[in-house]
Amino acid sequence: MRAPGDKSVSHRALMFGGLCVGETTIEGLLEGEDILSTATALRQLGVTAERTGEGAWRVRGVGVGGFREPPDVLDMGNSGTSARLLSGLVASHAFTSFMTGDASLRRRPMMRVIEPLSRMGARFVAREGGRLPMAITGAEVMLPIEYRLPVASAQVKSAILLAGLNTPGETTVIEPEPTRDHTERMLEGFGAVVRTSTLADGARAITIVGQPELAGNRHIVVPGDPSSAAFAVVAAAIRPGSDVTVENVGINPTRAGLYESLRDMGASLDFLNRRKMGGELVADIRVRGSALRAADVPPDRAPSMIDEYPVLAVAAACAEGTTRMQGVAELRAKESDRLASVAAGLAANGVCFEIGPDFLHVHGMGGAVPGGGLVTTHLDHRIAMSFLVLGLAARNPVAVDDGAPINTSFPGFVALMNGLGARITAG
Numbered sequence: 001m002r003a004p005g006d007k008s009v010s011h012r013a014l015m016f017g018g019l020c021v022g023e024t025t026i027e028g029l030l031e032g033e034d035i036l037s038t039a040t041a042l043r044q045l046g047v048t049a050e051r052t053g054e055g056a057w058r059v060r061g062v063g064v065g066g067f068r069e070p071p072d073v074l075d076m077g078n079s080g081t082s083a084r085l086l087s088g089l090v091a092s093h094a095f096t097s098f099m100t101g102d103a104s105l106r107r108r109p110m111m112r113v114i115e116p117l118s119r120m121g122a123r124f125v126a127r128e129g130g131r132l133p134m135a136i137t138g139a140e141v142m143l144p145i146e147y148r149l150p151v152a153s154a155q156v157k158s159a160i161l162l163a164g165l166n167t168p169g170e171t172t173v174i175e176p177e178p179t180r181d182h183t184e185r186m187l188e189g190f191g192a193v194v195r196t197s198t199l200a201d202g203a204r205a206i207t208i209v210g211q212p213e214l215a216g217n218r219h220i221v222v223p224g225d226p227s228s229a230a231f232a233v234v235a236a237a238i239r240p241g242s243d244v245t246v247e248n249v250g251i252n253p254t255r256a257g258l259y260e261s262l263r264d265m266g267a268s269l270d271f272l273n274r275r276k277m278g279g280e281l282v283a284d285i286r287v288r289g290s291a292l293r294a295a296d297v298p299p300d301r302a303p304s305m306i307d308e309y310p311v312l313a314v315a316a317a318c319a320e321g322t323t324r325m326q327g328v329a330e331l332r333a334k335e336s337d338r339l340a341s342v343a344a345g346l347a348a349n350g351v352c353f354e355i356g357p358d359f360l361h362v363h364g365m366g367g368a369v370p371g372g373g374l375v376t377t378h379l380d381h382r383i384a385m386s387f388l389v390l391g392l393a394a395r396n397p398v399a400v401d402d403g404a405p406i407n408t409s410f411p412g413f414v415a416l417m418n419g420l421g422a423r424i425t426a427g
């Protein structure tokens with residue numbers, strides 16, 4: 001199978017295309033609901049974004065600082081990446097935007113972007129605890145800042161760097177732990193000056209030089225999403241006898257933690273045909289099903305697999321022994337409280353675990369799990385897909401209460417999985 005386009009790269013391709021003067025063409029764009037939320041918001045800000053074929057888009061940008069006041073509320077749907085990155089972008093424009101999202105996004109913390117963007121001069125009025133809906137009034141002239149990230153978050157890093165794009169001078173983000181670096185890579189590809197250095201304490205400093213003219217007429221090829229490929233890879237890994245190759249998977253080291261963890265668990269994974277695509281490393285991943293053993297997943301691996309813990313928990317449920325995932329409090333701030341959602345899903349399917357504020361220990365069954373449970377997805381696509389994968393290794397069918405959220409990141413998931421031999425039905 002071929003992995004669908006990378007969600008993080010797709011958001012950025014549309015947004016940065018919207019900041020160029022001239023036209024950007026995109027190939028392999030993920031056409032999930034999250035990306036469509038970004039496209040709709042960009043149109044409200046004055047960008048022209050047109051679909052010209054399957055995964056093929058043409059974006060006509062307005063230039064850095066060229067957004068217009070949106071005529072209506074920006075509705076980000078389920079997408080935290082749209083909300084946080086676009087907050088950074090509109091914060092550096094001297095108009096007021098109103099932003100909201102679905103019930104899941106309205107529960108998620110926005111203070112992590114409100115705080116640094118306020119220091120740069122933007123003003124926010126949000127609900128209690130820094131939740132959406134919120135109003136953002138950009139400053140006439142933003143102030144460059146140097147900001148050390150209190151949470152390992154590529155969304156927060158990107159929000160600040162994007163605000164820095166339309167800010168005179170140099171804006172610096174310091175990240176104690178490396179997070180996905182698609183923003184830096186792609187902005188450089190568009191001709192922005194981005195400097196990265198390692199500080200004495202090992203943290204990484206990323207500096208953007210403000211107010212560049214971004215080069216138009218670029219063609220972006222979006223690599224496949226390692227976070228989506230993860231479902232097929234784990235499905236094959238937990239079914240002895242499987243042999244699946246997922247083509248075209250991004251293997252940027254800031255995203256590849258799941259694959260390291262699966263190898264620690266004894267999974268048979270081969271990265272074939274390594275190559276570069278649109279500035280990102282990709283490979284075809286061949287996975288063969290085998291018996292898995294438990295492994296410890298260290299906290300410093302979390303940023304590179306932050307979206308993959310639910311599906312790793314599924315692999316852990318089938319492995320021999322106790323898999324310990326540590327330092328994962330950030331999972332509580334995702335589309336759902338993923339520590340709680342995963343724990344509830346495991347419990348419903350007869351898998352034992354221990355859970356704490358920032359850890360999950362899964363006691364593997366060394367093979368098939370009892371299954372038979374109904375899992376509550378809480379508007380969380382990755383919870384839905386992970387537990388459907390668990391069904392492949394369950395003695396009784398596993399059900400999820402809502403399959404609709406899958407479309408946010410992986411339209412076609414059910415057909416692809418059924419094509420590999422799964423039996424997923426809607427009922």
Ligand code: S3P
Pocket residue numbers: 007008009081152153154155156158179180306307330
């Ligand atoms: C993303 C960053 C991650 C990830 C999300 C996409 C991005 O969030 O969970 O799905 O595209 O920058 P955080 O950086 O907030 O952990």
